[in-house]
Amino acid sequence: xxxxxxxxxxxxxxxxxxxxxxxxxxxxxxxxxxxxxxxxxxxxxxxxxxxxxxxxxxxxxxxxxxxxxxxxxxxxxxxxxxxxxxxxxxxxxxxxxxxxxxxxxxxxxxxxxxxxxxxxxxxxxxxxxxxxxxxxxxxxxxxxxxxxxxxxxxxxxxxxxxxxxxxxxxxxxxxxxxxxxx
Amino acid sequence: xxxxxxxxxxxxxxxxxxxxxxxxxxxxxxxxxxxxxxxxxxxxxxxxxxxxxxxxxxxxxxxxxxxxxxxxxxxxxxxxxxxxxxxxxxxxxxxxxxxxxxxxxxxxxxxxxxxxxxxxxxxxxxxxxxxxxxxxxxxxxxxxxxxxxxxxxxxxxxxxxxxxxxxxxxxxxxxxxxxxxxxxxxxxxxxxxxxxxxxxxxxxxxxxxxxxxxxxxxxxxxxxxxxxxxxxxxxxxxxxxxxxxxxxxxxxxxxxxxxxxxxxxxxxxxxxxxxxxxxxxxxxxxxxxxxxxxxxxxxxxxxxxxxxxxxxxxxxxxxxxxxxxxxxxxxxxxxxxxxxxxxxxxxxxxxxxxxxxxxxxxxxxxxxxxx
Amino acid sequence: xxxxxxxxxxxxxxxxxxxxxxxxxxxxxxxxxxxxxxxxxxxxxxxxxxxxxxxxxxxxxxxxxxxxxxxxxxxxxxxxxxxxxxxxxxxxxxxxxxxxxxxxxxxxxxxxxxxxxxxxxxxxxxxxxxxxxxxxxxxxxxxxxxxxxxxxxxxxxxxxxxxxxxxxxxxxxxxxxxxxxxxxxxxxxxxxxxxxxxxxxxxxxxxxxxxxxxxxxxxxxxxxxxxxxxxxxxxxxxxxxxxxxxxxxxxxxxxxxxxxxxxx
Numbered sequence: 011x012x013x014x015x016x017x018x019x020x021x022x023x024x025x026x027x028x029x030x031x032x033x034x035x036x037x038x039x040x041x042x043x044x045x046x047x048x049x050x051x052x053x054x055x056x057x058x059x060x061x062x063x064x065x066x067x068x069x070x071x072x073x074x075x076x077x078x079x080x081x082x083x084x085x086x087x088x089x090x091x092x093x094x095x096x097x098x099x100x101x102x103x104x105x106x107x108x109x110x111x112x113x114x115x116x117x118x119x120x121x122x123x124x125x126x127x128x129x130x131x132x133x134x135x136x137x138x139x140x141x142x143x144x145x146x147x148x149x150x151x152x153x154x155x156x157x158x159x160x161x162x163x164x165x166x167x168x169x170x171x172x173x174x175x176x177x178x179x180x181x182x183x184x185x186x187x188x189x190x191x192x
Numbered sequence: 193x194x195x196x197x198x199x200x201x202x203x204x205x206x207x208x209x210x211x212x213x214x215x216x217x218x219x220x221x222x223x224x225x226x227x228x229x230x231x232x233x234x235x236x237x238x239x240x241x242x243x244x245x246x247x248x249x250x251x252x253x254x255x256x257x258x259x260x261x262x263x264x265x266x267x268x269x270x271x272x273x274x275x276x277x278x279x280x281x282x283x284x285x286x287x288x289x290x291x292x293x294x295x296x297x298x299x300x301x302x303x304x305x306x307x308x309x310x311x312x313x314x315x316x317x318x319x320x321x322x323x324x325x326x327x328x329x330x331x332x333x334x335x336x337x338x339x340x341x342x343x344x345x346x347x348x349x350x351x352x353x354x355x356x357x358x359x360x361x362x363x364x365x366x367x368x369x370x371x372x373x374x375x376x377x378x379x380x381x382x383x384x385x386x387x388x389x390x391x392x393x394x395x396x397x398x399x400x401x402x403x404x405x406x407x408x409x410x411x412x413x414x415x416x417x418x419x420x421x422x423x424x425x426x427x428x429x430x431x432x433x434x435x436x437x438x439x440x441x442x443x444x445x446x447x448x449x450x451x452x453x454x455x456x457x458x459x460x461x462x463x464x465x466x467x468x469x470x471x472x473x474x475x476x477x478x479x480x481x482x483x484x485x486x487x488x489x490x491x492x493x494x495x496x497x498x499x500x501x502x503x504x505x506x507x508x509x510x511x512x513x514x515x516x517x518x519x520x521x522x523x524x525x526x527x528x529x530x531x532x533x534x535x536x537x538x539x540x541x542x543x544x545x546x547x548x549x550x551x552x553x554x555x556x557x558x559x560x561x562x563x
Numbered sequence: 564x565x566x567x568x569x570x571x572x573x574x575x576x577x578x579x580x581x582x583x584x585x586x587x588x589x590x591x592x593x594x595x596x597x598x599x600x601x602x603x604x605x606x607x608x609x610x611x612x613x614x615x616x617x618x619x620x621x622x623x624x625x626x627x628x629x630x631x632x633x634x635x636x637x638x639x640x641x642x643x644x645x646x647x648x649x650x651x652x653x654x655x656x657x658x659x660x661x662x663x664x665x666x667x668x669x670x671x672x673x674x675x676x677x678x679x680x681x682x683x684x685x686x687x688x689x690x691x692x693x694x695x696x697x698x699x700x701x702x703x704x705x706x707x708x709x710x711x712x713x714x715x716x717x718x719x720x721x722x723x724x725x726x727x728x729x730x731x732x733x734x735x736x737x738x739x740x741x742x743x744x745x746x747x748x749x750x751x752x753x754x755x756x757x758x759x760x761x762x763x764x765x766x767x768x769x770x771x772x773x774x775x776x777x778x779x780x781x782x783x784x785x786x787x788x789x790x791x792x793x794x795x796x797x798x799x800x801x802x803x804x805x806x807x808x809x810x811x812x813x814x815x816x817x818x819x820x821x822x823x824x825x826x827x
Contacts, residue, residue, distance in 0.1 A: 273734070276679075276682035276683075276685075276686065279686070280686055283686060283690065284690075284693075287626065287690055287693060287694070288693075290623070290626075291693070291694070291697040294623065294624075295697070307826070308826055309618075310618040310624060310825060310826045311618075311825075311826040313616065313617040313618035313621065314616035314617065314618045314619075314825050314826060315616075315617075316616065316617040317614045317615065317616055317617070318614065318615060318616075318617050318620065319595070319598050319599065319602075319613065319614055320602050320608075320611045320612060320613060320614065320615055320620075321592050321598045321599075321601050321602050321608070322592070322598070323615075323620050324611060324615060324619075324620040325608070325611075327620060327622060327627070328627070328630055331622075331627040331630065331631060332630075332631070332634050335631050335634060335635065335683075336634075336638070338683075339635070339638065339676060339679060339680055339683060340672075340676065342675075342679045342683075343672045343675035343676040343679050344672055344675070346675070346679070347665070347675060348674050348675045348677075348678035348679065349678070349734065350661060350662070350730055350732055351732040351733040351734045352732060352733050353658045353731065353732060353733070354654075354658070354731045354732055354733060354735060354736040355733060355736075356736065356785065356786070358733075359737055360733050360734070360737060363737040363738075363741070364738075365738050365741060365742070366723065366724060366727055366738055367682075368685050368720055368723065369720070369724070369742075373741075380748070381744065381745045381747075381748035381755075381756075382748040382749065382750055382753070382756045382757055384745075385742075385744075385745025385746075385748055386745060386746075386748060386749045386750065386753075386756070387750070393713060393717055396713045396716075397709070397710040397713045399696075399701060399709065400701040400702060400703070400705070400706035400709050400710075401706060403701075403702070405702075406702065406703075407699075408699040408702075409698075409699040409700065409702040409703075409824060409826070409827070410698060410699065410700065410824040410825040410826040410827065411618075411698060411699075411825075411826045412624075412697055412698055413699070417699060420699075421696075421697070424696055428693065556757075559757055559758070559760060560748070560755050560756055560757045560759070561757035561758075
């Protein structure tokens, strides 16, 4: 401590050289730097260890893909809530295509309610509203609902894969994997 | 009776209530001499007398007593989760009055050239045992008694078991975060949920370093530090306590506004179709489609925000905040105005939403960057 | 009469025993000297100074809110420990345990005391802050202690928020869903926050739904088993530990900054 206080005082520089201290100014700064760098490295090392510890390699979460029956199970213009509870997906059938819409509000993750009389999904948490196709039109939701990958299996059943999602604002809804043509 | 409820329902629509509170606010807590003069001429300072307290509490108790005759209001107030908020409202009003009552007394004494009450008291020294220890002991017993009675009379809220696929309607945050939830309606989560809370925290910590008024330490006063009290009351009372009350009493299913005596109709329709500023500029005023270049598209929004945070402090330092600027110096003043502008941006955004249906000033959903 | 004098002597006898005097060094604080010594000698009473200016003990001035916040915190600690005897933080058992705590435990109001106490603590902490502001007590030399107070305020709300999830009812998971999605919107380190796409090398994105701020909070991609356990640990160990450290500093600084504020 006394070292640092004297060396930091410019007027006493000469004295130190004359007094022939065991550590001169330059090597003191050098050691100080090395010391602090080592301290920072150790701290950073522990920090990143802890940080990494928060993210496990294996997750025991429910299956992300499921069979959703046949196209004929769905009526034209209908929003099916069959898989809402178990998988968090609405199956929507339009004139020419069928797609799987996520039931997670893009605002803060609540589950909107499908209100058939008004033809919209309405989120109870902060009042976001989405049209039947998932486009947001009212309330705070910043972007449309997400769609999931959907395809026909060999047996003609619909397969929904939730690991792959398609976002409208990135123009991904035109991706042929995001819907099944009827 | 029904008529009165109808009137209250209309008046408490936040679109009417909030602006009127904002307007009235500056007369009740005047931040400068000019408004203080008006405040005194209107005798608003007399709210903080004992008579004022009687009127204040009669109004408050009257409102709740009257409200409890209404089944819809009853349902909200009787919900166990809302009990602390009703308690909070009464406590805040009481302590607000208590502090302002003492402030008023002290201000009058100071105007007469006397010392504040606390300074008179402070001349006498007393022993902590028994004087303070016993007060603490009594307070502690009262508090424990209150808590135990509360716990015996009211069951702690417990709803149905968690169900990840059904959000309750309405779903409300814990009551002390309802102010944040209200902000979330007007701002994106990264602002309302992350940036603003951080700024609020830092801003609160910065208060003692910004407020360089040495007067008013250790005694209740209003006139010695009206600017500070006025701003703090605005942030705490209006932007926090009031928004919590709004979230509790006025927000219903689908997060729509409902009057306190209105039936919570799930199918109440409210046209909330919102437009971004860029859409206003290009599609409505210039009558063309949105440009594909994002920066060009949102240029107006960026410009407005740059002006708001860049130019406004400069202009204010020459006009309205001239005195403050001189008192605080450049650094303090910049921090102060930026914080203040951030706080004021909430009412501004509310106003834009209500008056023009503006959703975002800058809207870049591609990068989750919306303001 | 004789009965009374007997009683008195009994008290005197007790207070003169070796055991009593070993515990209470100063005796019953009757005279001025003893009253000063009792404050100086006790480890807990030593939080206070011996003498104070008169305004500083008036309830009108102090509102008692700081002290009550601390008291309610102690109540919460005790009831919280008691709740831990019966509560298991798993999706399967949590809700049932909460019901059993009320139905199957004699005098089952511990959870009520804990829950209402948590609300009460938020209120008392706010009112304490309000009082400190209104008396201008944050002004020099107490600036730093005000900042500590702000941290304590935030920690109080975080404690309350983490406790919110534990009953595992509808209120709980949706409040936490909303809260954790806000973490997901953090700039740079949240998947749905601005700038998260910048942290990428080529096509490999570092910030995904299983490696962002929200995930660290929940221990999963949605509010489930992992989130319940993480919130439980934070609520029972992590945050109380941190808040206690800050409380110690807060109380210490109250004394070191010259005691409770007053007009100079």
